[in-house]
Amino acid sequence: MSEKIIKTPLPGGGLGWGAVDEREIEAVTRVLKNPETMFRYPGENETRECPLFENELCEKIGVKGALMVASGTSALTLCLSANGIGPGDEVIVPAYTYISTASAVTNAGAVPVIAEIDESLGLDPEDVEKKITPYTKAVILVHMQGIPGRINAVRAVCKKHNIALIEDACQAIGSKYFGEYTGVNSDAFAWSLNFYKVITCGEGGVFFANDEDIFLRGIYAHDPGSPMWKTGLSQGAKLAPYTQMGIRGNEICAAVARVQLSKLDMILGKTRSLKKKLLSCLNKPANYILQRVDDPDGECGFSFSIIAKDNEAAKRMAKLMGEQGLYIGSVYNEAGFPDRHIYKNWEAIIEKHSPTAAGYPWNDPSYRGNVQYSPDMCQKSLDILSRCLRFTININMSDVNMEEVAQVINYADRSL
Ligand SMILES: Cc1ncc(COP(=O)(O)O)c(C=O)c1O
Numbered sequence: 001m002s003e004k005i006i007k008t009p010l011p012g013g014g015l016g017w018g019a020v021d022e023r024e025i026e027a028v029t030r031v032l033k034n035p036e037t038m039f040r041y042p043g044e045n046e047t048r049e050c051p052l053f054e055n056e057l058c059e060k061i062g063v064k065g066a067l068m069v070a071s072g073t074s075a076l077t078l079c080l081s082a083n084g085i086g087p088g089d090e091v092i093v094p095a096y097t098y099i100s101t102a103s104a105v106t107n108a109g110a111v112p113v114i115a116e117i118d119e120s121l122g123l124d125p126e127d128v129e130k131k132i133t134p135y136t137k138a139v140i141l142v143h144m145q146g147i148p149g150r151i152n153a154v155r156a157v158c159k160k161h162n163i164a165l166i167e168d169a170c171q172a173i174g175s176k177y178f179g180e181y182t183g184v185n186s187d188a189f190a191w192s193l194n195f196y197k198v199i200t201c202g203e204g205g206v207f208f209a210n211d212e213d214i215f216l217r218g219i220y221a222h223d224p225g226s227p228m229w230k231t232g233l234s235q236g237a238k239l240a241p242y243t244q245m246g247i248r249g250n251e252i253c254a255a256v257a258r259v260q261l262s263k264l265d266m267i268l269g270k271t272r273s274l275k276k277k278l279l280s281c282l283n284k285p286a287n288y289i290l291q292r293v294d295d296p297d298g299e300c301g302f303s304f305s306i307i308a309k310d311n312e313a314a315k316r317m318a319k320l321m322g323e324q325g326l327y328i329g330s331v332y333n334e335a336g337f338p339d340r341h342i343y344k345n346w347e348a349i350i351e352k353h354s355p356t357a358a359g360y361p362w363n364d365p366s367y368r369g370n371v372q373y374s375p376d377m378c379q380k381s382l383d384i385l386s387r388c389l390r391f392t393i394n395i396n397m398s399d400v401n402m403e404e405v406a407q408v409i410n411y412a413d414r415s416l
Contacts (some may be wrong), residue, residue: 005408006325013303013396015271016200019263027255030111032289038251040068049254056261057206061181065215067207068249068257069222072192073171076104077239078218079166080138081190081244082209082218085110088366089137091166094149095343095381097142102166102349109361110137113371114343114381120292121306121388122149124380129157135369138187145173145390146198146271146300147293148182155185166190173198174264176298188214193253198267198300199260201253214238220413223248231395272301277399279304283404287313287321287416291388296381298345304391306409318389320412328391328403342385344375 031037031049031411038133049069057066069075085091087109093101095352096117105112115131118124121144134180141154151167151198158165167183170192171176175182183189191197193204207222207248209215216239224243292304339345347353352362361367376382383384391405 001388004323004325005411006404008398008400008404010326010401010405011285011394013394013397015198015267015395016260016263017195017269018259024150024256027259027390028252030150031252037265039255040249040251044230046066049251049258051251051256053208053249053254053261057208058256060261060264061208061356062167063181063184064210064212065208065218066265067215067218067222068254069205069207070249071199071203071245072168072190072194072329073100073104073107074222074245074247075207076140076168076170077107077141077192077245078164078221078247079190079209080104080110080205081209081221082107082214083138083166084217085137085164087361087364088135088368090369091370092123092128092139093133094140094142095378096121096144096341096385097140097168098144098170099340099346099349100170101140101142102343102346105140106349106361109364110318111135111361111367111369111371114349114350114373114378116378117384118150118292118380119289119384120150120294121145121147121384123154125150125153125157127380128154129161132157132161133369134162135367136163138160138166140168142168142170143175143182143184145303145305145392146172146175147291147303148172148175148295150292150309151177151182151185152294157275166186171197172300174268175300176295178295178298183208184210187211188218191256193260195286198302199257199264201256201260202258204249204253214323215301216240220299221245230279236310252413259341267395268300271393272299272401274397274399275301275304275408276404277402278393280401281410283413285412285413287317287413288389302393305394306389308382308387308389314389315385317409317412320409320415321389324408324411326391326408328389342382343373343378344382347375348373 089110102112116127164187167189191206221244
């Protein structure tokens with residue numbers, strides 16, 4: 001049998017979790033050695049891990065408010081609630097995102113409206129505009145796989161219609177958009193710190209907002225006891241407290257997250273340089289286009305996607321690549337498990353399943369709209385995903401790996 005193009009095994013590994021070493025272990029131990037410090041309160045306690053992490057984040061990202069919470073889903077729910085979004089409102093989400101983006105909308109009591117993606121693999125600004133109704137209060141722009149979506153174009157639509165822009169940067173920690181960290185110019189944005197993310201503490205999330213009132217509402221919504229714990233809040237806060245969730249940040253997770261934050265530039269330095277190498281070794285494509293990326297210098301660099309001219313070409317390219325030792329399938333994942341990153345597999349949403357017999361939030365009396373869903377409603381998104389082949393770069397890979405991957409892609413393209 002002839003030699004395969006991939007001669008150097010592609011190493012396994014991840015992003016943040018792949019960078020865990022003695023420093024994270026030491027950070028966890030530091031908290032556990034002083035068990036009385038295992039809770040972020042009482043008071044404004046600036047020596048605790050959660051507030052230290054939040055301050056470090058504000059300084060690094062250039063945002064006024066950062067709040068450590070239990071998960072990315074809960075951080076996104078805060079983004080909506082803190083912007084006054086709830087029952088009766090519609091929120092536009094993309095057809096391609098983890099189901100949590102849509103769940104955050106129903107958590108807040110609002111109704112998700114699903115819009116198409118385009119070749120950026122993020123929201124299609126034209127379809128966003130088409131999906132706006134008198135009930136639309138916000139758009140959640142999701143930055144999938146570390147690549148910021150079309151922020152400028154989506155922001156222009158939001159401004160024109162006077163609706164809030166929320167950014168789901170759960171998968172895009174550390175990404176920038178023309179020089180600024182992704183999210184900083186929106187009404188609120190969220191990170192996930194779960195195991196798969198650029199930096200991780202196993203489970204966790206961060207809610208970010210620049211506006212003082214929106215941030216304060218987020219603090220109220222995340223912990224019914226916040227006016228009691230945070231002394232500054234109980235003394236003359238300018239907004240009356242309201243209660244919603246119990247999703248406080250955890251000191252042990254924050255201790256790990258602080259160490260991981262200090263490794264963010266190292267992780268992205270590696271992935272960005274590897275992706276640049278891969279791109280530089282590609283021939284001019286004949287049968288595919290590259291994913292649209294507004295600002296190639298700012299994206300995280302751990303995901304590489306090509307969009308073949310049709311589904312047949314994608315399948316044949318995947319087969320040719322597999323024969324050369326590079327196994328990547330279509331994002332659509334026809335033969336695989338029902339990937340919850342594609343709206344047609346969000347049965348809880350598209351079949352309008354509700355925790356109550358009353359059918360909340362779709363049948364909420366304050367909701368006057370009439371959103372309808374079906375598994376085939378976003379044909380453009382399904383078509384793009386069925387043509388998209390994606391390769392994930394991790395921090396253990398090398399330039400040689402990138403050269404060989406590019407050679408396989410060049411080979412599959414010219415052999416089609
Ligand atoms: C785009 C996106 N949004 C939201 C979330 C939810 O984050 P978490 O799992 O921390 O709740 C995820 C997590 O996978 C995600 O990828």
